[in-house]
Amino acid sequence: MEMFEGWIEQAPDLIVVYGTKVILAIVIFIIGRWIAKAVAGGVKKVLTARGLDITVVGFVGNIVSALITVITLIAVLGQLGVQTASLVAVIGAAGLAVGLALQGSLSNFASGVLLVAFRPCKAGDYIEAAGVAGVVEEISIFSTTLVTPDNKRIVAPNSAVMDGVIVNYSAKDTRRIDMTIGVSYDADLLVAREAIVAVIAANEQVLKAPEPTVEVVALADSSVNFVVRPWVKTADYWAVHFALTRDIKLALDKAGIGIPYPQMDLHVQSVPVAEPQLQAVATGSEAS
Known part of the structure; x- marks a missing residue:
């Protein structure tokens, strides 16, 4: 009973302390989400103004928003008294593991962003890249789709396209x-x-x-x-x-102009047989 009364006596102080932390955590979360949306929206506008593909623009904007949201959540947990050092270490280890597992995909994504940013080719161009040639149908986040003159659809990883030589036959008029x-x-x-x-x-x-x-x-x-x-x-x-x-x-x-083609002239020359050989042939005939 005395313990319960003690809790009642401490309740105002606890409410003030933890209530303030909770309110500040909520404020931090709201401000963080607002910053995430504002920054992501600004990034999307900049990328759109530069003529980047809408898929890449949306993906980059979502990544920026997610990163700021994660930072906001860590700040909120720290405000609530949670030890964030170990949490950051766990998140870092998990991110490293995911990055290693998705190394190829991340490379393709980065190459896709570079393809759209530097625009060595665009949809509708006839190019030769990654050992294949065709009309660019689409440049997506992870791959580039080509259509060959005989109407075959080829999907090439963006990293293979970006890391090699790109011959763009449609770049000039x-x-x-x-x-x-x-x-x-x-x-x-x-x-x-x-x-x-x-x-x-x-x-x-x-x-x-x-x-x-x-x-x-x-x-x-x-x-x-x-x-x-x-x-x-x-x-x-x-x-x-x-x-x-x-x-x-x-x-x-x-006009009577001849166009030559590969040919071979064969000349046969008779070789005279020596006299001793004729005698030997004649002797052989008589013996038979």
């Missing part, structure tokens, strides 16, 4: 077609060049500037090689490439 056309050594080079130039000039998809290049580049083993380099819009690259290859062949045929 124009591209140069590099072709090598070989003609016979017996051909009239001026006539051959005029035929090739006429074909290029007749193609409306070939750009006038920069001016196409048609020049002799090498005296090869079996042909005189012209280098043909017209400029086209990136979207017209393959259509013009195919058309020029076909039309140049037809134009050279019409």
